[in-house]
Amino acid sequence: xxxxxxxxxxxxxxxxxxxxxxxxxxxxxxxxxxxxxxxxxxxxxxxxxxxxxxxxxxxxxxxxxxxxxxxxxxxxxxxxxxxxxxxxxxxxxxxxxxxxxxxxxxxxxxxxxxxxxxxxxxxxxxxxxxxxxxxxxxxxxxxxxxxxxxxxxxxxxxxxxxxxxxxxxxxxxxxxxxxxxxx
Amino acid sequence: xxxxxxxxxxxxxxxxxxxxxxxxxxxxxxxxxxxxxxxxxxxxxxxxxxxxxxxxxxxxxxxxxxxxxxxxxxxxxxxxxxxxxxxxxxxxxxxxxxxxxxxxxxxxxxxxxxxxxxxxxxxxxxxxxxxxxxxxxxxxxxxxxxxxxxxxxxxx
Numbered sequence: 001x002x003x004x005x006x007x008x009x010x011x012x013x014x015x016x017x018x019x020x021x022x023x024x025x026x027x028x029x030x031x032x033x034x035x036x037x038x039x040x041x042x043x044x045x046x047x048x049x050x051x052x053x054x055x056x057x058x059x060x061x062x063x064x065x066x067x068x069x070x071x072x073x074x075x076x077x078x079x080x081x082x083x084x085x086x087x088x089x090x091x092x093x094x095x096x097x098x099x100x101x102x103x104x105x106x107x108x109x110x111x112x113x114x115x116x117x118x119x120x121x122x123x124x125x126x127x128x129x130x131x132x133x134x135x136x137x138x139x140x141x142x143x144x145x146x147x148x149x150x151x152x153x154x155x156x157x158x159x160x161x162x163x164x165x166x167x168x169x170x171x172x173x174x175x176x177x178x179x180x181x182x183x
Numbered sequence: 184x185x186x187x188x189x190x191x192x193x194x195x196x197x198x199x200x201x202x203x204x205x206x207x208x209x210x211x212x213x214x215x216x217x218x219x220x221x222x223x224x225x226x227x228x229x230x231x232x233x234x235x236x237x238x239x240x241x242x243x244x245x246x247x248x249x250x251x252x253x254x255x256x257x258x259x260x261x262x263x264x265x266x267x268x269x270x271x272x273x274x275x276x277x278x279x280x281x282x283x284x285x286x287x288x289x290x291x292x293x294x295x296x297x298x299x300x301x302x303x304x305x306x307x308x309x310x311x312x313x314x315x316x317x318x319x320x321x322x323x324x325x326x327x328x329x330x331x332x333x334x335x336x337x338x339x
């Protein structure tokens with residue numbers, strides 16, 4: 001089966017259809033997605049800012065990591081599941097959307113960034129754990145992480161604006177709003 | 184409110200936002216980034232009260248670390264939120280979700296301030312739920328029709 005066939009098959013599943021047809025399910029999933037992604041960004045930022053020497057600098061890095069990493073993973077799981085469910089409802093459109101592709105590419109890069117950090121600076125964590133800021137490799141990873149997650153949030157919002165039918169219409173400034181309202 | 188929304192939609196600021204397609208998504212994205220900071224700041228204080236994180240420091244220390252970030256992010260949220268209202272007055276001001284959200288923002292901020300000083304555990308659970316509720320209502324502004332007759336939004 002080719003990609004478009006597979007995407008059509010995903011859209012045709014009962015799961016996708018029931019989310020599409022429900023008045024409440026898509027908004028519910030989208031709200032949970034925002035709860036998850038804001039928590040992912042916020043928790044990761046706490047650790048990144050610690051490594052950059054900007055916040056929580058009197059506490060060991062390992063202690064901050066212990067505080068936030070589990071929440072970041074739980075929130076990431078929530079975001080991934082809700083994101084996947086939203087994807088099924090309109091798989092073909094999302095798959096071909098430029099911002100969706102950029103967002104997925106950035107998520108992969110964020111993963112690579114974590115991996116590189118784990119294999120470099122984190123290995124010597126014991127030596128800089130209580131320093132005000134991480135060595136260069138750690139600060140580089142923290143900066144890349146912050147920039148990527150902010151960019152991922154921007155891409156996510158642009159997916160919404162470029163895939164939904166309703167947002168295709170621009171408000172006409174010459175239209176008086178009161179004419180549009182029920183009398 | 185309808186008249187006010189109508190007037191606001193004709194102001195120079197509103198027209199500028201309306202006629203530049205990239206402005207609203209940009210403001211919304213900044214708004215979401217700031218929500219991340221606000222939510223996690225409130226959560227870190229709440230989690231400390233509940234003993235889930237930061238047990239190596241006192242609640243006062245955790246509050247000193249996160250309260251200023253909560254206030255600063257709320258400032259960013261207020262400015263970006265106000266710009267969204269200016270850009271799409273009817274969408275925001277006639278949405279039930281918007282007004283419920285505004286009430287919960289005041290409640291959530293007050294509750295967080297309270298628990299950060301008193302450390303009341305049951306109230307902390309409520310506080311965390313209020314912040315999640317704020318995010319839900321924020322997203323539901325885009326889907327205000329789900330409230331049916333309760334929504335004041337123009338039926339398109």
